[in-house]
Amino acid sequence: MANLTVRNLDDDLVQALKERAAVHGRSVAAEHREILAKALRQPQRKTFAQVLMSMPNVGLEADFARMEDSEPVHVSG
Template sequence: MSTLTIRNLDSATHRGLRLRAAAHGRSVEAEVRAILDDATRRQRRGNIALAFRDLALAEGGIDLDLPPRTIDDDHRAVELD
C-alpha cells in the first residue's frame, strides 16, 4: 500500500471531510480513500463511445460500407414543387 500526505489542506475542507466521514460512519482517512477510489474508478470506466473513437483513430480511421439506397413501394420520393 502507498501512503499519501496532503499538506496545506484548508480548514473548511478538512471540516467538510470530517462531517462527511461521520455521516458515512468511518474515519476521515477511510473517507478520503473512498473518495479517491470512487474518483479513479469513474475515470477508468470512462465513456465507451470515446474509447471506440480513440481505437479507430489509432488505426487511422475506419471506413464503413453503407448499404445502397433504394426506393421501394413503402418509400416513395418526395416531390418538391
C-alpha cells in the same frame, strides 16, 4: 500499501471531510480513501450506450413532431 500525505488543505475542506466521514460512519482516512478510489477507479468516459441509457424519458415521439411553416422564410444577403 503506500501512505499519502496531503499538506496545505483549507480548514473548511478538512471540516467537510470530517463531516462526510461521520455521515458515512467512517474514519477521516477511510473517507479520504473512498473519495480517491471513486474518483480515480471509475471509467473517465462513458460509452455511447451509457450516455443514451442515462437520458431521461421526456415524452413521446409525437411530442417532437416538426411543424411545417405556412410560408417559407427568405433570407436576403
